[in-house]
Amino acid sequence: MPKRIPQAGRAISRRSFLTGLAGFSSAALLAACGSTTPAGDSGSTSAPTGDSGSTNAPAQNGQAVITIELWDQQTGLAEEATKQIIADFEAQNPDIKINRTYIAQTEGTQSDQKLLTAIAGGAPPDVYKFDRFIVSQFAAQDFLTDLTDLAAQGGVKEDDYFPFAWEEANYKGRLFALPFDTDTRQLWYNKDIFKEAGLDPEKPPQNAQELLQMAQELTIRDNNDRITRWGYIPHGDQAWIYTYGFAWKGEFQDPNTKRITCAHPNVVESMKWFQNYANTFGVDNLDAFTAACTGSACNDTNDYFWTGQAVMVVSGNWKVAQAKKYKPDVQYGAVPFPGPDGPAPHASWAGGWSWVVPKGAKNPEAAWRAISYICGPEGQNTFCKTVGNIPTNKAVAADPYYSQDPLAKAFIDLLPVSHTRPPIPAGSLLWDELYKARADIIHGQDPETRLKAVDDLVNAELEKLGFFS
Amino acid sequence: MSVCPAEYFRSAGQRFCDSYQASTGEQRKAWLRMTASMQSAPEIRSRQGWSRHTWRHFRNGIIFASPWIIGLLLFWIFPILASLYYSFTEFNAIQTPRWVGMDNFIAMVKDTIFWTAAYNTLWFAVVSIPLAIVWAFGLALVLNRRIHGRIVYRTIYFLPTLVPSVALALVWIYLFNPATGLINVPFDWLGIRGPCWNACAAWSRPTMVLLAMWIIGGQVVLYLAGLQDVPQELYDAAAVDGANVFQQFRSVTLPMMTPVIFYHLVTSVIGAFQFFEIPYIMTGGTGAPDNTLMFYSIYLFKNAFAYFKMGYASALAWVMFIVILAITLVIFRSARHWVYYGGADFT
Structure with a gap:
């Protein structure tokens, strides 16, 4: 194709044009880098249509619609429930639009690297779903917005929620999260396999000694001494040091000094039982299970309990909904964990989630309205009925719906005796240390020495954070 | 076997080195004079300073390279130096770093x-x-x-x-x-x-x-x-x-x-x-x-x-x-x- 050069248009030479272009682009780059305000403007100018049905903060006609960013880590049923809650909230609050983003969960629930990075980068979401037991840790690090005043204005009261959940959402007397759902823990067992193995399916183990005995009867090994069916997996699912420690009536925190006391004699006792159990069934077999279930390899349908590779496990109320979904034809039972001298309902501990407003959120007021709806009666009701979790809002929990299923009721009935993990600003560190300690105890370390080391490390960290002063 | 002078080797390579060894004394002197004048030439120029033309080239070069230079400074050099500073502090990525020395x-x-x-x-x-x-x-x-x-x-x-x-x-x-x-x-x-x-x-x-x-x-x-x-x-x-x-x-x-x-x-x-x-x-x-x-x-x-x-x-x-x-x-x-x-x- 012949080229025609428009002579009249050559007002600038190619060289000066390119020079100018280079200068311009570098200036633009500088401007973009130096800018501290995020590129996206969250405000839009379209007026809302229709009246607000919410009494929380009525929208006025002509007011701009605010879009807030919401991040969560949920998939499956929980995701569906959350989408429904968002739609309901938006219908009631036409002046707020929620933009939900799914954040893939890394590393269990113990660290929220993406949130931390977003806060540090000055672009956090307005609303974030957060594991409740590490709220105080994130609050101590100044990662969360103080919600105390907003709660007072919005009429959200301590009395609306179960005390343990409310306590976890507070740090040093200030509110940093709103409690969402909760869970409790006990011993699940497979009645069908009990029958098949000649055990009475209505007589699950009553104490730790029976647990060991029955586990031995139920365990199947192959020719190479590998376990192909576990009677009871001592370190699977919810069989954390907390579960054993609470079952043996141990205490993880001194109520007066607030110091961490994992080396409490009863916790040590429970870990001795655990160590003996591990040795009875072979450390290499325990290791094989750990390696096989790294990450989420044994979640949901791959769970050893659903596949029948485990007859007894410690687990939570979420298994009620899962049992109906994955194994409707198999009979399961759930009873309090067998403690050293009889059933130990107090082995249960309650965890659960909350919703927070990260530090630096662009729209804290709108975010507050969103989380007070999500964690309020309507949001909790939608979520817990879909997913099968226990609400933390007292009014919601009183709904007879939650006590219809006898299995589900057994879990809810555990709430009054359930413990919580120590609400300390190093919850994630303590969790990780206890995880490592459990592994070390499996591998033969002396329980008392090892747990003492956890105490020393975590208390030193708490000391540094000024937690005891 | 005689060895090549090092500077000669560097500028010309092995092939010339072989012909150097094969050459006569007169030719060698001429070669050495030539390489010496070639090497001293840039020194003379730099002593006189850069011409306007050279400066312009230099400036334009910097401008053209600036996106990369800025990127290097901002996304490599700065974080590296910042991490050196942070290594002497207690820092949680949000709060102000606190100097703790070693x-x-x-x-x-x-x-x-x-x-x-x-x-x-x-x-x-x-x-x-x-x-x-x-x-x-x-x-x-x-x-x-x-x-x-x-x-x-x-x-x-x-x-x-x-x-x-x-x-x-x-x-x-x-x-x-x-x-x-x-x-x-x-x-x-x-x-x-x-x-x-x-x-x-x-x-x-x-x-x-x-x-x-x-x-x-x-x-x-x-x-x-x-x-x-x-x-x-x-x-x-x-x-x-x-x-x-x-x-x-x-x-x-x-x-x-x-x-x-x-x-x-x-x-x-x-x-x-x-x-x-x-x-x-x-x-x-x-x-x-x-x-x-x-x-x-x-x-x-x-x-x-x-x-x-x-x-x-x-x-x-x-x-x-x-x-x-x-x-x-x-x-x-x-x-x-x-x-x-x-x-x-x-x-």
Whole structure:
């Protein structure tokens, strides 16, 4: 194709044009880098249509619609429930639009690297779903917005929620999260396999000694001494040091000094039982299970309990909904964990989630309205009925719906005796240390020495954070 | 035999060196005068300062390169210097850093997991690097033979390199599971219990070494390219001298391949210290069993993003940097004794 050069248009030479272009682009780059305000403007100018049905903060006609960013880590049923809650909230609050983003969960629930990075980068979401037991840790690090005043204005009261959940959402007397759902823990067992193995399916183990005995009867090994069916997996699912420690009536925190006391004699006792159990069934077999279930390899349908590779496990109320979904034809039972001298309902501990407003959120007021709806009666009701979790809002929990299923009721009935993990600003560190300690105890370390080391490390960290002063 | 003057060798190369040796005294003097005048020319110019024209070129060059220069300063130099500063502070990425002097480095000495992580990483480096060199070099030698279907073999050995390491790690979790993994099926046929692989402390680190050998395709390609660069004349000459295959390998192939080995050694030292994704995913970030897979980079990552100890993590990063730097320097210093660049001297 012949080229025609428009002579009249050559007002600038190619060289000066390119020079100018280079200068311009570098200036633009500088401007973009130096800018501290995020590129996206969250405000839009379209007026809302229709009246607000919410009494929380009525929208006025002509007011701009605010879009807030919401991040969560949920998939499956929980995701569906959350989408429904968002739609309901938006219908009631036409002046707020929620933009939900799914954040893939890394590393269990113990660290929220993406949130931390977003806060540090000055672009956090307005609303974030957060594991409740590490709220105080994130609050101590100044990662969360103080919600105390907003709660007072919005009429959200301590009395609306179960005390343990409310306590976890507070740090040093200030509110940093709103409690969402909760869970409790006990011993699940497979009645069908009990029958098949000649055990009475209505007589699950009553104490730790029976647990060991029955586990031995139920365990199947192959020719190479590998376990192909576990009677009871001592370190699977919810069989954390907390579960054993609470079952043996141990205490993880001194109520007066607030110091961490994992080396409490009863916790040590429970870990001795655990160590003996591990040795009875072979450390290499325990290791094989750990390696096989790294990450989420044994979640949901791959769970050893659903596949029948485990007859007894410690687990939570979420298994009620899962049992109906994955194994409707198999009979399961759930009873309090067998403690050293009889059933130990107090082995249960309650965890659960909350919703927070990260530090630096662009729209804290709108975010507050969103989380007070999500964690309020309507949001909790939608979520817990879909997913099968226990609400933390007292009014919601009183709904007879939650006590219809006898299995589900057994879990809810555990709430009054359930413990919580120590609400300390190093919850994630303590969790990780206890995880490592459990592994070390499996591998033969002396329980008392090892747990003492956890105490020393975590208390030193708490000391540094000024937690005891 | 007389030797070339060094400056002459540098400017002209071996071929001219040979003709230099063949030349007469008069010609040599003329050559030396010529090279001397060529070398002194830039000095004269710089003493007079740059012309306007040169300045303009310089300025335009800077402007054109500025996106890169700014990027380098902003996204490389600044973070590097910032992390040096943070390594002397207590910093959680949000609050203002608090200066603590050498505390982070002192804490490191007392931190048992730091030593475990350092030991694991060094163990992995010391065992895996020599093995990787022998294995990649050996594979390249075999794949360089005129065997039937060698393109197919080359593809097969390169394929694992194309798979993202995250996907590999996830597949390995299933393959290497001592209870149900496929890897132990042949042991079952023999009626013995297979190893426990990454599940138990005794086997976990060797398993990582084994896995590292899996993704060696990139290095094999390097060795293959190196092997094909060895001049055929050398083999012909060796054959004429009566050298057998092993002598040819020892006296021709191996010396000619030392630059590739050197490159592989340096990059794999750095790689070994930064070994992260595979153990991180295979252990869910825990370093299990018994902390034997707690590698240095995992520990660094956990301090930064799980415990918010950016200051301590920065200190860990600088210690790692200094150790890598020291080891690399030692390797570079040693290179002059064993790396052969076809007669050229680059050290």
